[in-house]
Ligand SMILES: Nc1ncnc2c1ncn2[C@@H]1O[C@H](COP(=O)(O)OP(=O)(O)O)[C@@H](O)[C@H]1O
């Protein structure tokens with residue numbers, strides 16, 4: 001399997017896409033050929049740019065939609081439910097094949113998960129299982145504010161219990177002047193999670209070339 005990272009998060013809407021995009025942009029800016037991958041995209045019927053498009057822009061990739069995200073659904077819901085309503089079941093083998101094909105055309109693969117680690121892709125195959133099968137280290141996107149210590153440490157615990165390595169946590173969007181809670185959250189997660197905690201400031205998503213690099217340990 002190719003080198004890469006698997007960006008998960010403490011839940012949905014916590015910054016996974018932005019963190020994955022920032023990592024992809026950093027690698028592309030360094031001259032690496034970056035492939036991006038997102039096992040399933042749901043919520044295509046919502047307004048706004050879908051995840052696979054932002055990932056592709058950030059990576060300067062020319063992958064087709066289906067090469068980035070083999071399963072795409074309109075309703076904003078858990079992938080296993082969106083698939084069921086479309087009359088199908090997400091096939092783990094198809095995901096693994098698609099991820100490997102994406103990786104084969106690049107130097108490095110940046111994969112964004114769906115929701116958090118325990119979200120089902122099919123009734124008996126969770127995001128955690130895909131990360132394990134891909135053999136990629138995790139990056140955990142998390143919010144900076146109140147509540148994040150518990151969510152982040154739970155995610156790290158589930159990851160390590162499954163045998164997944166956690167390369168870093170990224171708190172996003174990180175404010176220009178962190179308050180006492182945010183600064184303490186960063187230090188506390190680092191200490192109790194025994195993990196490197198990076199931060200990502202608010203980005204103008206329309207212009208990836210202006211983003212600061214996000215380098216992982
Ligand atoms: N560093 C950041 N800069 C700009 N917007 C951010 C940043 N971090 C999070 N956001 C915003 O927070 C929301 C959720 O982020 P997103 O990456 O889509 O989450 P997820 O992929 O976990 O569902 C989006 O509106 C996104 O633009």
Ligand SMILES: [Mg+2]
Nearest residue numbers: 016017051112
């Ligand atoms: Mg996302």
